[in-house]
Amino acid sequence: MKTANILVVDDEPNNFDVIEALLSATDRAKEMRLFYASSGQAVLERIDTFSPDVFLLDVMMPGMSGIEVCQRIKSMPQWRPVPIVMVTALTDKADLARCLSVGADDFISKPLNGVELRARVQAMLRIKRQYEDLQTLMQLREDMVNMVVHDLRNPLTSLFLDLNLLEYSEACVPSPKLDTMHQALQSLQLMVNDMLTLSRLETGKLVLHREVTDLVELGHTVVNNFEEIAVQKGQRLRCQVIANDAVTATVDRTLMHRTLDNLLSNAIKFSPARSEIVVTVAPCASAGIQLQVKDAGPGIPSELREQIFEKYEVGQRRLDVSQTGLGLAFCKLVVEAHEGTLCVKPNQPQGSIFEITLSGCRSECH
Amino acid sequence: MPCHAPLILLAEDNEANIKTFSYYLTSKGYELVLARNGESAIAQARRHRPDLVLMDIQMPKVDGLEAIRRLRCDPVIAHSPVIALTALAMPGDAEQCLQAGANEYLSKPVRLKQLQQAIQRQLGAGAGVLAPQTSATSSPGVFPREKL
Numbered sequence: 001m002k003t004a005n006i007l008v009v010d011d012e013p014n015n016f017d018v019i020e021a022l023l024s025a026t027d028r029a030k031e032m033r034l035f036y037a038s039s040g041q042a043v044l045e046r047i048d049t050f051s052p053d054v055f056l057l058d059v060m061m062p063g064m065s066g067i068e069v070c071q072r073i074k075s076m077p078q079w080r081p082v083p084i085v086m087v088t089a090l091t092d093k094a095d096l097a098r099c100l101s102v103g104a105d106d107f108i109s110k111p112l113n114g115v116e117l118r119a120r121v122q123a124m125l126r127i128k129r130q131y132e133d134l135q136t137l138m139q140l141r142e143d144m145v146n147m148v149v150h151d152l153r154n155p156l157t158s159l160f161l162d163l164n165l166l167e168y169s170e171a172c173v174p175s176p177k178l179d180t181m182h183q184a185l186q187s188l189q190l191m192v193n194d195m196l197t198l199s200r201l202e203t204g205k206l207v208l209h210r211e212v213t214d215l216v217e218l219g220h221t222v223v224n225n226f227e228e229i230a231v232q233k234g235q236r237l238r239c240q241v242i243a244n245d246a247v248t249a250t251v252d253r254t255l256m257h258r259t260l261d262n263l264l265s266n267a268i269k270f271s272p273a274r275s276e277i278v279v280t281v282a283p284c285a286s287a288g289i290q291l292q293v294k295d296a297g298p299g300i301p302s303e304l305r306e307q308i309f310e311k312y313e314v315g316q317r318r319l320d321v322s323q324t325g326l327g328l329a330f331c332k333l334v335v336e337a338h339e340g341t342l343c344v345k346p347n348q349p350q351g352s353i354f355e356i357t358l359s360g361c362r363s364e365c366h
Numbered sequence: 367m368p369c370h371a372p373l374i375l376l377a378e379d380n381e382a383n384i385k386t387f388s389y390y391l392t393s394k395g396y397e398l399v400l401a402r403n404g405e406s407a408i409a410q411a412r413r414h415r416p417d418l419v420l421m422d423i424q425m426p427k428v429d430g431l432e433a434i435r436r437l438r439c440d441p442v443i444a445h446s447p448v449i450a451l452t453a454l455a456m457p458g459d460a461e462q463c464l465q466a467g468a469n470e471y472l473s474k475p476v477r478l479k480q481l482q483q484a485i486q487r488q489l490g491a492g493a494g495v496l497a498p499q500t501s502a503t504s505s506p507g508v509f510p511r512e513k514l
Binding site: 011012021034036037038042046049050051 | 381382385386389390392393394475477478479
């Protein structure tokens with residue numbers, strides 16, 4: 001088993017001696033290595049060097065207090081999972097509660113008791129190991145998903161080709177079934193592509209191909225593409241431009257197109273018949289651009305307005321609508337890769353407004 | 367005890383150990399100079415004339431044993447007590463360190479309390495000329511005080 005690094009932070013080295021003596025008095029001492037830092041600043045500067053598996057953090061220290069050190073460590077994503085045990089002479093329950101509220105995982109009171117200290121350190125090391133196991137598992141799952149998605153692309157492509165060949169062959173009898181197959185294949189392919197893009201965005205492997213894009217034209221294209229589907233549902237689609245000139249921006253056109261596709265397709269899915277869905281394009285402050293997709297659906301309850309952008313989150317399940325929970329996560333990642341924001345607001349009198357705000361990417365008008 | 371804070375030369379290449387030893391020893395009132403390999407240890411010893419040397423044996427460039435041998439040959443610093451630190455507790459390790467001229471030997475992982483006690487022992491023992499503990503030393507002209 002790998003040895004566990006235990007970092008003791010205490011301004012008083014004699015306290016370290018106590019902890020060292022107590023932790024050495026066990027069979028498991030060989031599985032641990034003790035490190036020492038004499039102040040909060042010392043830890044924060046050197047945390048990578050120590051690479052701790054557990055912190056034993058003194059609360060009362062001159063300069064930066066243990067509480068503050070704890071808070072700072074927990075604000076670093078890389079070190080957040082490392083358990084922190086606060087070592088304290090405090091007995092006031094409110095103080096102990098404060099330690100936990102700033103992110104400490106446990107506390108132990110001075111004077112230290114060897115049996116208790118060893119038990120708590122072991123318990124924290126167990127949590128740390130579980131976290132590491134979980135990380136490995138997540139990574140495995142991620143890799144597997146990527147592999148599967150990747151492998152799905154080849155058979156899909158050949159299905160597409162075969163279907164096309166079939167449609168254009170002389171022996172083919174025209175049938176509405178072929179259209180349905182075509183549509184189904186198309187949506188499968190889009191889904192697979194989105195999943196691939198999503199995983200590339202998440203692992204930082206996706207490079208944006210930014211080009212000067214006319215967003216008014218893009219808005220109209222997206223709306224035109226969905227016209228037919230909307231008409232089938234008895235809905236009206238409209239692209240509204242709140243500008244006199246062209247609105248151009250330097251964005252990845254393909255990804256932005258897919259994002260608007262996703263938003264519009266959601267709007268159509270969730271809006272009732274005879275309602276109107278509007279895509280608006282408008283310049284906004286500091287060379288920014290705002291794109292909105294307004295629907296007349298059931299709206300998103302305020303407590304879900306952050307959550308729906310998480311992967312595999314479908315909000316409230318609707319029996320009549322197919323949901324994979326990847327679409328909005330995809331949109332959010334794309335918008336954020338463009339240093340923009342995506343949020344959802346209630347529409348009046350009913351429905352939602354999905355709003356993309358891109359700042360500083362508006363191109364000069366010519 | 368000297369009236370100034372005792373100056374210790376720490377020769378060690380592992381950063382986490384360097385930090386742990388330095389935070390601990392400076393908190394305990396010692397002053398520290400650092401060397402990250404044997405060559406720099408010899409240079410730093412000549413320059414600062416430390417009251418004591420903590421020498422890790424496994425180090426890049428010149429290893430600890432060689433560095434101790436060279437320190438012992440240099441009249442300016444030959445008298446500084448040397449505590450050798452070694453990660454491999456192999457039989458014969460201790461003899462090797464002592465033969466090279468170390469006064470004392472601790473195997474890693476070192477308990478800091480024990481380290482400090484060893485430092486105190488060595489500083490208290492050798493206010494002036496201090497000989498290696500082993501009789502096998504070949505340093506000429508150094509009186510083997512421990513033998514008395």
